[in-house]
Amino acid sequence: MSAQLISGTALSQQLRAEITQRAAALTAGGHQPGLAVILVGEDPASQTYVKNKIKACEDTGIRSILEKYPADFAESALLQRIAALNADPAIHGILVQMPLPKQIDPNKVIEAIATSKDVDGYSVLSAGELLTGLPGFRPCTPYGCMKLIESTGVSLRGKHAVVIGRSNTVGKPMALLLLQANATVTICHSATPDIGHFTRDADVVVVAVGRRNTLTADMVKPGAIVIDVGMNRDDQGKLCGDVDFAKLREVAGFITPVPGGVGPMTITMLLMNTIESAERR
Numbered sequence: 001m002s003a004q005l006i007s008g009t010a011l012s013q014q015l016r017a018e019i020t021q022r023a024a025a026l027t028a029g030g031h032q033p034g035l036a037v038i039l040v041g042e043d044p045a046s047q048t049y050v051k052n053k054i055k056a057c058e059d060t061g062i063r064s065i066l067e068k069y070p071a072d073f074a075e076s077a078l079l080q081r082i083a084a085l086n087a088d089p090a091i092h093g094i095l096v097q098m099p100l101p102k103q104i105d106p107n108k109v110i111e112a113i114a115t116s117k118d119v120d121g122y123s124v125l126s127a128g129e130l131l132t133g134l135p136g137f138r139p140c141t142p143y144g145c146m147k148l149i150e151s152t153g154v155s156l157r158g159k160h161a162v163v164i165g166r167s168n169t170v171g172k173p174m175a176l177l178l179l180q181a182n183a184t185v186t187i188c189h190s191a192t193p194d195i196g197h198f199t200r201d202a203d204v205v206v207v208a209v210g211r212r213n214t215l216t217a218d219m220v221k222p223g224a225i226v227i228d229v230g231m232n233r234d235d236q237g238k239l240c241g242d243v244d245f246a247k248l249r250e251v252a253g254f255i256t257p258v259p260g261g262v263g264p265m266t267i268t269m270l271l272m273n274t275i276e277s278a279e280r281r
């Protein structure tokens, strides 16, 4: 049996077409959606991420503002900029690119962003909204994983879902979203003794660890849905995920590739959150 590929590239294109239409409707009504992106310092990876986010805004008709500051920018000055953007009615989402230089406390920065504009969904209040089932912004990567699972047409109700990884930005919110969708959820992490014991019983496995071959073919039930969040390099320097893709493909029912799976969905869900924020106004 060969698993069906879940293409994040194709799903992203579909969702971006919908985002473009919704952005156009908002703009026609005099409320063009706006995203502010703040970059502090010169980290090359961060520069690339920011460039991709700005381009994605341009492509879909979302207005974007890029504010770039030097690596020695003061925390107080950054907090002042965030306060100004919080008060700006033309801005519906604020994103501060991480990591920040060490003189700036990332938690203070995240908490300074108005919850109504926290399109990354990283603040304590946004996390609380997710935990309690209130409407709010869902962190973009797990939100994208949910869309990928939804695209298979398989209902999560009553299914066993295993999440490997428990970070605040991926693993934990992922588990909460699966729970909200009526799955029975198990979370595994670095102190879980036999992860295969849990994954072999799972209908859905989401792997967000950052280590190659964390999930191998002998750890998966035939027909399961496998979502690979990991981003690693193989021995040839090629991008790869956390799962043994070639072998798992023969066992799973559905599987996301790396690249072309979860990656493209993350920016798409940032755009989606920005549109949702603008529509809520």
Ligand code: NAP
Residues within 6 Å of the ligand: 141, 164, 165, 166, 167, 168, 169, 170, 171, 188, 189, 190, 191, 208, 209, 210, 211, 214, 229, 230, 231, 232, 262, 263, 264, 266
């Ligand atoms: P993270 O903050 O480093 O968290 C990794 C998690 O994996 C931790 O909870 C850790 O457990 C767990 N872990 C580590 N070693 C393990 C092991 N041997 N067995 C089981 N669990 C283990 O990473 P993250 O931010 O969640 O990201 C995870 C991966 O996803 C990375 O490769 C990252 O680059 C990728 N990612 C991709 C996207 C995308 O858009 N495609 C977005 C975000 C992240 P403990 O808590 O016990 O330490």
